[in-house]
Amino acid sequence: MPLPSSIVILTGAGISAESGLGTFRDKDGIWTKYPLEDLATPEGFARNPDFVHGFYNDRRRQLKTARPHAGHEAIARLQTACEAEGREFLLVTQNVDNLHEQAGSTNVVHMHGELTQIRCMACHAVMEWHEDIGREVPCPSCSEAGYLRPHIVWFGEMPLEMDRISLALSHCSLFISIGTSGAVYPAAGFVQEALYAGAKTVELNLEPSENAHVFSESQYGPASEILPGWVERLIA
Ligand code: OAD
Helix, strand or coil, X not given: CCCCCEEEEEECHHHHHCCCCCCCCCCCCHHHHCCHXXXXXXXXXXXXXXXXXXXXXXXXXXXXXXXXXXXXXXXXXXXXXXXXXXXXXXXXXXXXXXXXXXXXXXXXEECCXXXXXXXXXXXXXXXXXXXXXXXXXXXXXXXXXXCEEEEECCCCXXXXXXXXXXXXXXXXXXXXXXXCCCCCCCHHHHHHHHHHCCCEEEEEECCCCCCHHHCCEEEECCHHHHHHHHHHHHHC
């Protein structure tokens, strides 16, 4: 069987769970231990920037030793196979880690931002950054101190690159959702957009997500175990 003409993949925290990065809503998930409204909203950052910087500094440090697993690598193989056959392929992730890139994926859309980038609220520059940030750190672009923030999309803010995502969804023939609970919009609505385009929809997750009933095919288990075989069958 030829590869589908246009594939869109959406990943969430579940794809990175086996690399040691926590998910958000599972038992022991990040939002069961920390208040979301304090750590993932602009209002929380305005109230207590040191607390928010500390949380993302810890996550940035944790990322330095995190490595991708067989599931990330399978997605990168699928991209290579699609591009070799002239198929369209777009990987959209809600994750702020860089494990897809470490595994070899390219042109990844990080709709919720990236841990390894910072943004200056004074000059609006977005810059690559791998160290801790704090209120005392001057912006490398405009030299103002006290204006740097993680380049993370918080609740109440607009996700990034929505035009590019919508365009890909509007003509995709296969949509695959991996490791996401389907609890956060707009990402949770992508499956519906893919359905409107007539796409086949597949869910690969540890357990049925909130959207499970919408998918035409599903397979449940850890991403590192189910993805390699699923991708090999598609490529073959
Ligand atoms: P969630 O924590 O809401 O969901 C993670 C999903 O991954 C759950 O459905 C799990 O069953 C599944 N899962 C866990 N371990 C897995 C594994 N080993 N293999 C496969 N699946 C596994 O995370 P997201 O859906 O990514 O946004 O959350 C969406 C957004 O909410 C995040 O981007 C983040 C968060 O608040 C912001 O911070 C703005």
